[in-house]
Amino acid sequence: AQRVTQPEKLLSVFKGAPVELKCNYSYSGSPELFWYVQYSRQRLQLLLRHISRESIKGFTADLNKGETSFHLKKPFAQEEDSAMYYCALSGRRGAQKLVFGQGTRLTINP
Amino acid sequence: DVKVTQSSRYLVKRTGEKVFLECVQDMDHENMFWYRQDPGLGLRLIYFSYDVKMKEKGDIPEGYSVSREKKERFSLILESASTNQTSMYLCASSLPGTLGRGTYNEQFFGPGTRLTVL
Numbered sequence: 001a002q003r004v005t006q007p008e009k010l011l012s013v014f015k016g017a018p019v020e021l022k023c024n025y026s027y028s029g030s031p032e033l034f035w036y037v038q039y040s041r042q043r044l045q046l047l048l049r050h051i052s053r054e055s056i057k058g059f060t061a062d063l064n065k066g067e068t069s070f071h072l073k074k075p076f077a078q079e080e081d082s083a084m085y086y087c088a089l090s091g092r093r094g095a096q097k098l099v100f101g102q103g104t105r106l107t108i109n110p
Numbered sequence: 111d112v113k114v115t116q117s118s119r120y121l122v123k124r125t126g127e128k129v130f131l132e133c134v135q136d137m138d139h140e141n142m143f144w145y146r147q148d149p150g151l152g153l154r155l156i157y158f159s160y161d162v163k164m165k166e167k168g169d170i171p172e173g174y175s176v177s178r179e180k181k182e183r184f185s186l187i188l189e190s191a192s193t194n195q196t197s198m199y200l201c202a203s204s205l206p207g208t209l210g211r212g213t214y215n216e217q218f219f220g221p222g223t224r225l226t227v228l
Contacts, residue, residue, distance in 0.1 A: 009150060043114075043196065044153075044219040086152060096141050096204055096215065097168070100153040104128070 002027050002091045004101035012107045013077050021072040021104050022086030023061075032090040033063055034098070041085045047072075047085070057081070076104040077108045113137070114200055116219040118178040122226045129188040131223050133201030140206045142184035143217065144168075144176065159184055160206065189228045199223045 001028040013019055023033060035047040049055045050070060060071045066093040070087060087101040112129050117132035133142065143158040147167075155168030157176040173195060177185040184203075188195055202217040 004152075004156045006152075043221055044202075053143075061114075071201040088153075096206065096217075097143075097155060097158060098217065099155075099169075102150055 002031075002089055004087050004089050004098045004099050006085075006087055006101035006104050008104045009018075009102065010105050010107070012109060013081055014090050014109050016076050019072075019074045019077045019081065019106065019108075021106065023070045023072065023101060025068050025087075025089050026068065027068075027089060027091050029091065030065075033061070034088045034090070035059070035061055035070075035072050036084070036086045036088055036100075037083050041082075044086070079108045079110060082106060082108045114201060114203055114218050116199075116223050117171045118223050119221065120224050120226075122227050122228065123188075123191050124177060125192060126215075127227075128189075128190050129191050129225065129227075131188075131199055131201075131225070132187040133186070134182050135184075135203040135218070136182065136193065138181065139201065139203035139218075139220070140181070140215040141204045141215075143202040143204075144174075144184065144186045145200045145202065146170070147200055147222070152211075153200065180227055191197065191225075193227050195225065196227045197224055 033050040038044045038049040046082045059074045086103045088098040114135045123129050138192045144156040145153040147153050154170050156174050159178040166184045167190050175187045201220040205215040
């Protein structure tokens with residue numbers, strides 16, 4: 001079964017501090033992992049995907065198959081990073097269905 | 111610029127009513143999805159469609175049905191609304207991928223419909 005777990009419902013850090021949003025997954029094959037973000041009063045949108053190996057808005061995420069994790073990191077948080085973050089998994093290569101985690105609400109304090 | 115629109119931002123219905131939620135996308139996407147978004151549960155897939163008149167159940171299809179008569183429109187139907195269907199409903203669309211070749215395509219989401227069933 002495919003499952004995505006985000007252990008933190010809420011995360012609060014100060015501006016300029018490092019941020020790490022945790023994501024663990026359960027899948028027997030080779031998954032594709034993604035982070036989606038929803039800013040206040042905006043639509044849910046793709047932030048980044050592991051296969052691209054890119055940094056978006058200063059965020060990076062590394063797929064660790066040994067630990068079955070895909071944590072989202074940013075070295076210096078900014079107030080505009082406050083949002084709801086969802087980790088998501090696609091279980092079959094090229095399949096379009098996603099399984100989402102429970103979400104983490106990130107608040108950056110000034 | 112991809113545009114996914116949903117017919118209502120807020121909807122209040124009574125228990126037992128039949129409810130229609132409409133979603134329209136203007137980018138000629140083959141795939142369309144319906145999710146519900148609940149605090150602490152994240153997004154859960156109700157149904158998706160990969161072509162006109164084609165549909166596939168998601169993780170929580172009970173109490174819902176869908177209709178896709180035209181490529182740009184995907185409707186979610188609550189045959190007899192119940193209070194436990196009070197939720198935020200999100201529609202999304204995407205291009206088709208290529209199974210086995212790793213071409214996942216980004217899902218584009220609508221603004222959501224907050225449905226309250228009294």
